[in-house]
Amino acid sequence: MGQHGEKARETLLDAAEELFARYGIDAVSNRRIAEHAGTANHSAVAYHFGGRDELMEALITRHLEDTHRRRAALTEQLDDDGAALHDLLACLILPWVDHLASLPVPSWRARFLHQMRAVPSMKALLNRTAVASPVTEDLIRRTAAAVGDIPTSVLHGRSWILGSMTIGVCSEYESRIHDGAETPNWTGVGYFLIDSCAGMLSAPVTHPGDFITQPSPVFLL
Template sequence: METVSRHGEKAREILLDAAEELFARYGIDAVSNRKIAEHAGTANHSAIKYHFGSRQDLLEAMLQRAMDGMRRCRASLPSAAGGPEASLRELVTVQALPWVYSFDALGRPSWRAQFLYQARLHPELPSIVGDSLRAEVLDAAAQSQAIREFEGIPEVVVKSRALILGPMFLGLCAQYERTVNEGRQRGNWESVGYFLVDSMVGMLAAPSTAPADFMAFGDD
């Protein structure tokens, strides 16, 4: 029974890898379950249904795997400062770097950042990277008296800038992952991570010279 279980887990992992690559390269809606099974090297065209249940279950398993990888990297890092006394840079760093390190920990070629960049626009999937980055910024904005970088910046401006974080972060990570796959990269993933931290902090804390009242947030 244990051997069968290990075989099943291995088969699931191969299917997840195949789906991640195909979704990253061609887009989620452009790839059928049958194509995923074929790319995974199985003759069973119902493999996705057998191992995951539905296509939505497959996608959710892919997001969960990405989250698990990020959490493992976060757990391996030294404890970061947090709480009401944390600076904006500390808040952004503790959210961003574990994602970057999780991409770096993958084998080559890798497709996860590119898949997550595609998944962020899927109507039935949460934007797990963008949501986590935005939540930290908005939590900090709610405690803006402790975040000196937000002094003098209207709340609606902070919220508007926070919406940009996910696409900005994933866009550069996806682009860098492609260059790594093609052997054209410069620098390394860590340098990408700190560049992104610098960029996001700079964008969030930049002086406000125009209102952002064109953004609608409802009750958010």
């Protein structure tokens, strides 16, 4: 794809991310995205992406390389054995919030992903892309081992809660920055989330059960 085509594609992705973040996934048509991107070609999304599903996948994965690079760099600093739970969670969470901090204001990334979580058909794609690297998969395995006395079914349920909490907190914080209600301190948000996740994952189990049996790693995006 030529330089002009790549720029047009990025402009469409920017427009789609903003509109989806503002109004929700199902409320925004491909035509509206094209118009918001400033193109008179109402078939621009189909031309550049092939269809709606391909557009959504491109939006979800567009920044993952940066997050994976940041995560790999942090992970290299861990001890090979016996890394503390907080350190493992830092490798999972800080690259995500550091990426959010690197985006221009206003950014729409966290709010877009928050909207994505509300669409059942998108959850499988989110989960798949969230762990789409060997480094992330290894960190998840090591994190589970660090709280090995917690039943797997309970860890699955807690990861579901943490997914909602992490993206929800980042979405709200991103919105408050946009509105001028917060001075950006994404690093502080990251460590707040690390402490919160560590506390929940390692909390005592008073009533074990298989209430939620599928893991939900989307807070790792």
